[in-house]
Amino acid sequence: MEPTNNDVIAIALPKGRLLTPILELFEGIGFPCVKVFSDSRRLIYEDRDRQLRFLILRPADIPTYVERGAADMGIAGKDQLLEQRRDVYEPLDLRFGACRLVVAEPAELHKQDDPHSWSNLRVATKYPNLAEAYFSRKGIQAEIIKLTGSLELAPLVGLAERIIDLVETGQTLKENGLVEVEEIVKSTARLIVNRASLKTKYRRVQDLVEKMRAQVEAHTAGARA
Incomplete structure (x- = not known):
């Protein structure tokens, strides 16, 4: 049957x-x-x-x-x-x-950046809800740009200053000149x-x-x- x-x-x-x-x-x-x-x-x-x-x-x-x-x-x-x-x-x-959701930015920007001074940001991510909740908790005004791939490219072409993405080792960030700034959540x-x-x-x-x-x-x- x-x-x-x-x-x-x-x-x-x-x-x-x-x-x-x-x-x-x-x-x-x-x-x-x-x-x-x-x-x-x-x-x-x-x-x-x-x-x-x-x-x-x-x-x-x-x-x-x-x-x-x-x-x-x-x-x-x-x-x-x-x-x-x-x-x-x-x-x-x-x-x-195991991986981590992190905020990352270009290495050159990171040299002079202070996350405690963030006020208005443009951020590209595949995770708009988590990104919005994260910045809302910190009281930071953020324009969230949803993308579905190649997030590392966004800061390089001026689409966004920072990205929120999932990383395992962080090697892909390094290869694209990006530096991890803060961790949002482990997964x-x-x-x-x-x-x-x-x-x-x-x-x-x-x-x-x-x-x-x-x-x-x-x-x-x-x-x-």
């Missing part, structure tokens, strides 16, 4: 830098089938035996898919969750994909769950959550040893 939609658990996974540790996580809990995404362009895979459906999406789209029930579960960066403020359940910090990958699915598919969802939790704890303990 074919599984119904109510039987299947749909899990949204992000393209990009988080995919490799996610595939390792799922392999660790006994789902090596997700490796199909590592060397192909397919966007969906169904494991009929386990009644699982995996979706590969743009990272920024995953909170929407989960909130609206197109996916029962998903993995998203904390930065996206804070920016989008979607109504989803967040049961687990997966403790990988790691988080497991998120649709609130209705948590009720209607509770046992299966909770089983997956606990398997991932045990794998994360085991990996953390191994790293400390």
Whole structure:
């Protein structure tokens, strides 16, 4: 008998830098089938035996898919969750994909700049809500320019004096002549769950959550040893 939609658990996974540790996580809990995404362009895979459906999406789209029930579960960066403020359940910090959201500016500007004297700024970012909240807390008037990529270019061509962007090592900033000024928030990958699915598919969802939790704890303990 074919599984119904109510039987299947749909899990949204992000393209990009988080995919490799996610595939390792799922392999660790006994789902090596997700490796199909590592060397192909397919966007969906169904494991009929386990009644699982995996979706590969743009990272920024995953909170929407989960909130609206197109996916029962998903993995998203904390930065996206804070920016989008979607109504989803967040049961687990997966403790990988660590990065930081920072304010950065050109090195030449940094030599004479004092963040305590900021009053009116033009800032380019992919995170307008977090940027606005950050400057509002500081009482700073800021014009927020939303971009979707190549933020490092904005100060170089005069579109904005500063940027707010996600960094891991900061190397990309350095290569483009930018200097980190202040950190706004730290981010790691988080497991998120649709609130209705948590009720209607509770046992299966909770089983997956606990398997991932045990794998994360085991990996953390191994790293400390």
